[in-house]
Amino acid sequence: MKALYSNWAALINIILIFSLVFILISSKSSNIVRAASSSTIIDDFLDCLHYSSILNPSLPISSAIYTRNNPSFLQALQAYIRESRFNTSSTPKPLAIVTALDVSHVQATVICAKENGLQVRIRSGGHDYEGLSYVAHVPFVVLDMFNLRSIDIDIPKETARVQAGATLGELYYKIAEKSKVHGFPAGVCFTVGVGGHFSGGGYGNMLRKYGLSIDNIIDAQVVDVNGRILNRKSMGEDLFWAIRGGGAASFCVVISWKIKLVRVPKIVTRFDVPRTLEEGATDIVLQWQQVSSTIDKNLFIRMQPMVYKQECNKTIRISFSGLYLGRAKSLVSLVNKRFPLLRLKAEDLTEMSWVESTVSYFIGNGNPLEVLLERTPTPPHSYWKHKSDYVKTPIPRAGLEMLWKKMIELENIFLQWNPYGGRMSEIQKNATAFPHRAGNIFKMQYLTNWVDDSAEATSRNIESIRDLYATFTPFVSRNPREAYLNYRDIDIGTNKNGSLEFAMDFFKGNVKRLLQVKAKVDPDNFFRYEQSIPVLVT
DSSP: OHHHHHHHHHHHHHHHHHHHHHHHHHHHHHHHHSOGGGOOHHHHHHHHHHHGGGGOTTSOGGGGEEETTSTTHHHHHHTTOOBGGGOSTTSOOOSEEEEOSSHHHHHHHHHHHHHTTOEEEEESSOOOTTOTTTOOSSSEEEEEOTTOOOEEEETTTTEEEEETTOBHHHHHHHHHHHOSSEEOOOOSOTTSBHHHHHHHOOOOTTHHHHOOGGGGEEEEEEEOTTSOEEOHHHHOHHHHHHTTTSOGGGTOEEEEEEEEOEEOOSSEEEEEEEEEGGGTHHHHHHHHHHHTTTSOTTEEEEEEEEEEEETTEEEEEEEEEEEESSOHHHHHHHHHHHOGGGOOOGGGEEEEOHHHHHHHHHHOTTOOGGGGGOOSOSSSOBEEEEEEEEEOSOOOHHHHHHHHHHHHHHOSOEEEEEEOOGGGGTSOTTSSSOOOOTTOSEEEEEEEEEOOOSHHHHHHHHHHHHHHHHHTGGGSOOSSOOOOTTSOOGGGOOOGGGOOHHHHHHHGGGHHHHHHHHHHHOTTOOSOOTTSOOOOOO
16 A cells, blocks of 8 residues: 555656646747847746646745735745845845745756746745855746645654754644653754754764764655655765765755654753863863864764953853763763863753753753744844864864964954764764764854944945964864855855865865766756756766
């Protein structure tokens, strides 16, 4: 019966696609009758979407379309823009936004955009650091996935099906509703959409125990360049490999992910311990680099240096932020044995449930779990610039002191150093498209944010973070200088003129296979953006 159902579903999918293609041809023929001067790309695209209602007549696509003459167009566009640098009057705007309500709307958008030569930018949560999921400099439409956010939890099978428009917070909340001993390894920013987060890797504070999000994905539903709905079996292992860490937007549209839930204790332990340079922070950092990637894999300690003003003086204050999958009593003895310079005390620790820790790690203790359901960050809009690096050998004292000095000089920059080791060292670098595995001590994120919307403030802050990034050059990976796809950074290059330098930074030795998958599943390079995997001309 299962095989019969699968074959029947595939047959229906084929019939629907052929029906739509037939209507598109008929529509195109009728357009020829119209005077050429009255026909535009967007008109033809909208006509195509109108005819596509055959795919789901009970849920017409018209209610999901926003064009520039729609009074709610800007509201729909800006609702999921998290980087205010790309929310100005001069920022290029899409010709239309399709806020898909059903998978048939995704199919129609792909087919109609392809038919009319439009680029599609795919957005789930809007946290793209360079705005590439909703900005383009060619005629384009935005396919917004935020309405597709259902989450189905199956505790007996320890799995879940989560649609691309759901947020991490919604996923964590839904898991906790069903179980106190299950979780999922993903990011700490709970307003992030799972669509892009998972496809780029999915980094969180359980990675030393369970790896990345993509290491716990067992299936996916996607729409390919021909509008077909595929799962892991029908898409094949090559495409399934590529969309886990290679950025799915280079290949297809992800509708949903099937994930394997992981076991967590009923009680976990959190701590945040700040130390300044005057309190011996440099010595602590030297020891952190030695132990954070080799200590018990149940313990994750993020290190966050930032400039701290004390009356008339400026110094560096470093927060050591930890999650331990265990009780406080055992954590104190573990840390004091392996990481004694931190001087961790029982009063530094707070025990809580795993789901409470997902709130605590991002916004602190004492907040209700319902904040996980809030889809808009606080503040909702801000100006940011991010960069990333990987560190393979400990930075010596002289190097740290030089870096602290540079940070104090620049002021408005802070860092996040995220330890590796544990499960990350056990997974082969080509197991998924994400290559940054064994050999890394930690991954580093550079961040700067500002509120002044002037061009001068934007330029000053971006140049500052580039300056600090340059200062770190002797201490980070090289040939290539590795970068994390989800920490989008246009500075490292684009695919213009077939360049692959940016891809080597993101994917290292996995680039060749990604190029092969791209050529196979999207030979005309329909799914593209500035840092997508290109189709090379041979």
